Amino acid sequence: MPIDHLNPPTGQMADNVIGFARALRKAGLPVGPGGAIDALDALQLVDIGKRADVFTTMEAIFVKRHEHALIFRQAFDLFFRAEEDWKQMLDSVPLPDDARRKPPPASRRVQEAMTQPSRGEEREAPQEQEVRLSVSDREILQKKDFAQMSAAEIAEVTRAIADMRLPQAELRTRRTRPDRRGARLDLRRTLRASLRTGGDIVDIRRLGLIDKPAPIVALLDISGSMSEYTRLFLHFLHAITDARKRVSVFLFGTRLTNVTRALRARDPDEALASCSASVQDWAGGTRISASLHNFNKLWGRRVLGQGAIVLLISDGLEREADSQLAFEMDRLHRSCRRLIWLNPLLRFDGFEPKAQGIKMMLPHVDEFRPVHNLTSIDGLIKALSAPISGHHRLLIRPAV
């Protein structure tokens, strides 16, 4: 039975569902205004006396990603609290305003969503910082180590990074588009054109293959030893996420976090803020092996398809370097098109890969590059835009 959307049903049931949808939105689930209406539609079709069925029904409407299922379950239990005498409770559960005032114990995220003011209310006015540098300053800046910069210089570098435009290293796809010099015949368009001349084929139309930028997957080490660099790398990754569509970014220290979505925000400061909000182990220890294991297991198949280029940004200082690390590196290497290791330690003259972790990882990368100043990032961008070749080779590049 469809419901009248202009005059939605009143009573506790509708209020509860709408309130619940609002609570989910605050907990971070992408619930649109249509969601509550859909849920009410769907609830007409099931026996609302059965808690499990109501749960599944709402889950099918409100949850669109597997990762959200846990949050949904917690929110559902919190909102529709009583297990027993469910039917009676459905008519008398508290409205979200009540829920906000006195949250029962549950997961932190759901609880925060129901208690805290929304983000807009608490954001402070951004601090403006005017930085003007002369041309020669800029030249110095190009080669200056990120770790030795002042706040003003970092602000300038951030701006320079944002201005960098990635040339598109392209992969040929199997989709086609009209192309005068294409290799394939476009019979459909040729025929249509031929009708203009009464059926004589004068003009042969062709199809060419579409080129698409190769996907980039960045794995950024955010452990303590990398702390002077992480923020700038995040700026760099934000800039390339902005410029091309298929970029996935993961941060790792002791655990792995996918921040691709957080980085999609247009404003770099907002993107970085939401990035750091989603990471729990900022500037802590490193567990490269375990993080790579998680990446390979949970994400590898999902983001490395279609010939991805992997940027591993880490100093490779891993205490628990064992054969497992080599194994995970090898798996990562075999699942992507090109594995580029960016290591700030490479800036030192006479750098030798002596640390155990670095020795374990080095055989499995295609390229080993320094990243510590603007010049090296420029070099990286050139490398990314070079034609993609199939063969793997190891290049140790000297510090610039």
Added chain:
Amino acid sequence: MTAPSALPTSVDGMLDLLTKRGYFAERALATVAYLSLRMGRPLFLEGEAGVGKTEIAKVLSAALGRKLIRLQCYEGLDVSSAVYEWNSASQMIAIRLAEAAGESDRDQLASDIFADRYLIKRPLLQALEPDVNGPPVLLIDELDRADEAFEAYLLEILSDFQVTIPELGTVKAPAPPIVVITSNRTREIHDALKRRCLYHWVDYPAADRELAIVKSRVPGISAKLSQQVVSFVQKLRDQDFYKSPGVAETIDWATALTELDARSLTPQVVGDTLGALLKYQDDIQRMQGDALAKTIKEVTSE
């Protein structure tokens, strides 16, 4: 194909319908499938490979007596292989014939050769056509393999259930098909598409359900062996393998074991057939020797 049957009217009805066809669904999956039929919304199923996502579309079509139309997605899938294509060779012949007959009216020629009979209908267009048995079941399999451009195109079809062919006009389905979309999550599907669907994550089945599946799919299997097979597979799923075995693998393995006349799991027979369960060399290596013997011992002593 059986005669068309009415849509189920309750979650229990749906559960019955699926069970009768040998699909042992969790109640949650039956609920979502039921809702998708009643609300006319596409059913979006995500989960690991081999948990029965594709199977439910097949079972639905058989149980409801509807035609099953399957669109297997792959990278580079485009309109001409998913929706329609013109039969250019026949059109060309028609033009030559018209010329030979001395016809010179160009507009007439155009409307003649862009007619329905020169249209090659691909799965999506077929699914929009009226069918005597009622709207068909449209299975869009492994959508994660298609690229984003195709996904955006699908968005349009799934919201209006119509396709526009420039030369012919708009084809609209008299009644929307029953749509089942599956994804193995090799990439994330855009939220815009998921929003139009009812979403459900299909998980590995619990032991009792998996046992029922094995018994129904591998009829000759003994009670003891099926119990051991399921228990062994469930133990494998608890471990940290690169690719855990799905239900399809369990069935394969159980079939392999019955073919070999195995009565009980022994290290020898399991070692020989492990490839039916684990598909990565690293995983198989981890499951050799002591680890294998230990797991088998646990399973057989239960």
